[in-house]
Amino acid sequence: MERKSKNSLVILILIALVMISWAILHFFVYNGKFKERNAKLKTLSESNAQYDTASLNTQLNQLKAKFAALDSLLAQRKYNIPKELHQSKFYSFLAAQTPGLSDLSYVNMEYLGSAPEGGFTVLKYKLSGQCSFFELWKMIFAIEESKELKKVSNVTFSQNVVFDEDKSPYYFVNFAFEAKVYMSPDDRFTSTKFTENNLRADKIYNIFHPKLRTEIEPNIYELLEVKNAKLLALLPDGAFLMDERGRTYVLAEGDEVYLGFLTRIDRETNSVTFVLNKGGVIETVTIRLLQETDLSPQQETKR
Numbered sequence: 247m248e249r250k251s252k253n254s255l256v257i258l259i260l261i262a263l264v265m266i267s268w269a270i271l272h273f274f275v276y277n278g279k280f281k282e283r284n285a286k287l288k289t290l291s292e293s294n295a296q297y298d299t300a301s302l303n304t305q306l307n308q309l310k311a312k313f314a315a316l317d318s319l320l321a322q323r324k325y326n327i328p329k330e331l332h333q334s335k336f337y338s339f340l341a342a343q344t345p346g347l348s349d350l351s352y353v354n355m356e357y358l359g360s361a362p363e364g365g366f367t368v369l370k371y372k373l374s375g376q377c378s379f380f381e382l383w384k385m386i387f388a389i390e391e392s393k394e395l396k397k398v399s400n401v402t403f404s405q406n407v408v409f410d411e412d413k414s415p416y417y418f419v420n421f422a423f424e425a426k427v428y429m430s431p432d433d434r435f436t437s438t439k440f441t442e443n444n445l446r447a448d449k450i451y452n453i454f455h456p457k458l459r460t461e462i463e464p465n466i467y468e469l470l471e472v473k474n475a476k477l478l479a480l481l482p483d484g485a486f487l488m489d490e491r492g493r494t495y496v497l498a499e500g501d502e503v504y505l506g507f508l509t510r511i512d513r514e515t516n517s518v519t520f521v522l523n524k525g526g527v528i529e530t531v532t533i534r535l536l537q538e539t540d541l542s543p544q545q546e547t548k549r
Contacts, residue, residue: 325395327428327435333357333369336427343388350408351377366428374422376406379452382419387447395428405454415463417455469504470495472520477533485511485518
């Protein structure tokens with residue numbers, strides 16, 4: 247037998263074996279399962295025929311309209327309680343609300359864990375640090391007024407005076423408080439359309455800025471220190487003075503001195519007058535022309 251004939255015979259035998267296998271599986275192995283599936287399909291078709299598709303679609307549209315109305319009402323509420331918040335979301339929220347902190351300000355945040363409260367779950371965070379009063383006020387306002395319900399509790403404040411590189415004082419606030427972020431086990435208290443509330447805080451009175459300050463900024467610009475200064479002479483264009491360390495100055499009316507200004511040169515009384523701000527206490531100091539027999543400067547101080 248030729249090779250081509252042999253190959254054709256083998257192929258015919260394989261086709262015959264496949265057909266026999268399919269017949270055995272179809273008529274003997276899976277025949278019962280096919281009948282069972284067809285019976286179930288017939289039952290489901292008869293059951294579905296009993297329902298009014300148009301009526302079901304009408305009910306569906308009514309439920310969608312009701313859902314949209316409820317969702318709109320939730321969106322108009324000032325606060326929502328979201329479902330299943332991740333703890334990192336509050337970090338992102340706070341970073342977005344405090345982008346412009348000064349170089350001397352900082353905020354530390356610590357996650358304290360979660361706890362049930364009134365049917366909700368509360369994520370707790372501890373915030374501490376130092377910043378200006380208005381920076382702190384903006385941060386607390388944003389937390390309290392945010393759309394997703396948050397609350398501030400266990401607050402402690404204290405005043406802190408911070409000096410920059412130029413030794414200028416800044417009246418900061420040391421703070422520590424607990425922030426609570428609420429989340430719900432379901433979506434009954436939140437809307438699908440999220441719009442953040444207006445978190446722009448109006449300025450309020452700074453209760454931590456002292457009216458009378460105990461610290462006095464240093465004399466870094468080496469201005470005339472009026473205390474114990476002497477008036478040596480009155481010049482056509484100003485006054486010639488010497489401080490207690492022997493340094494001399496020629497000043498005109500309006501010139502700056504340490505903690506104040508030279509406000510008046512009186513040639514009739516041979517005197518000069520300064521107005522000084524000593525930590526919120528305003529003093530008027532008058533220095534008279536030093537006579538040859540004087541051993542100490544003549545100063546008059548009024549508050």
